[in-house]
Amino acid sequence: MSELGLCSRREADEWIEKGWVIVDGVRIDTLGTKVRPEQQIEIDPAARAEQAKLVTILLHKPVGFVSGQAEDGYLPAVTLITPENHWDGDRSGIRFTGMQLRALAPAGRLDIDSTGLLVLTQDGRVARQLIGENSDIDKEYLVRVTYGDQETDIDQTFPPESLAKLRHGLSLDDVPLKPAMVSWQNGEQLRFVLREGKKRQIRRMCELVGLNVVGLKRVRMGRVQLGALPQGQWRYLNAEESF
Structure with missing residues (x-):
């Protein structure tokens, strides 16, 4: 499922456990079930609805913040994702909730001495596109x-x-x-x-x-620009944008 770009590996595990994966008309709820290349995989609409709630955030990272886990006393960039730092130029229409911070992870590094566009996402498809083994995003x-x-x-x-x-x-x-x-x-x-x-x-x-x-x-x-996003502020990836 991950290789087909349907979801992340973590999402695949969750969907299988919830019975949201259908192979040749049969619901699969056992992790590790083997599927042949010619078999048809379908996803329950409930899984698609849950996936649609996942957010991708664009942050203008300042110097002094690390991309991932805190290290050597430096804060991770995700700590900047607060209502106060939400750019007022964001036109996505998405409303911030604390649940959006769950499993929000950087898709790519930007070292502590560097600034600019850092992507944080809950969506495994976006992470795979940006930093997957076969990624060709420039x-x-x-x-x-x-x-x-x-x-x-x-x-x-x-x-x-x-x-x-x-x-x-x-x-x-x-x-x-x-x-x-x-x-x-x-x-x-x-x-x-x-x-x-x-x-x-x-x-x-x-x-x-x-x-x-x-x-x-x-x-x-890719096709997503930092643009006018001020340093230290963030916005959501718009529905019409893609990398």
Whole structure:
């Protein structure tokens, strides 16, 4: 069911236990039941109704918050999901309730020193789309850098062959990186578009070519933009939006 994109593994377990899964017209309520590829899987409307209540939240994460569990005294980003921090520009029409915090988890990392778009979701389908093994959703970042003692007009002196390496040719932990789109936005800022998300990937890539990252902001995930969402505030993913 998870592989077909019907739900997350956790949801599949819950639905089976509640008798909401039908295989070839027979309700299945035993976990681990084997299903052949040619068999027809149907989902009870009650499961779809419950799934429709799941929320996905877009947060403009500030520096100083970790994406996931609290660590080293730093608070997790989910603690910012409060009524007070709900952006008044949200046009989703969804009303906040405490139940929306249940099983709300980040779909992808954004390290403590970085800002920008962080997605938190209750929906396993969204998480799979963004961070699943076969995900091909691209993520866009604006990255402010220094080069040696140089803080401006770096684009004029940074070697073209090093820029080419950032685009393709670097390895992290002895694993070659996928091709990336990298270009200068101005004399001190690069634009990165990646289709993978290794830990501190952009910072480590820049170090390998002599650049020091002094600011990193994620501005897009797939077709969803950070836009005008203020730092420290959040909004719901609208019904008409998709990654």
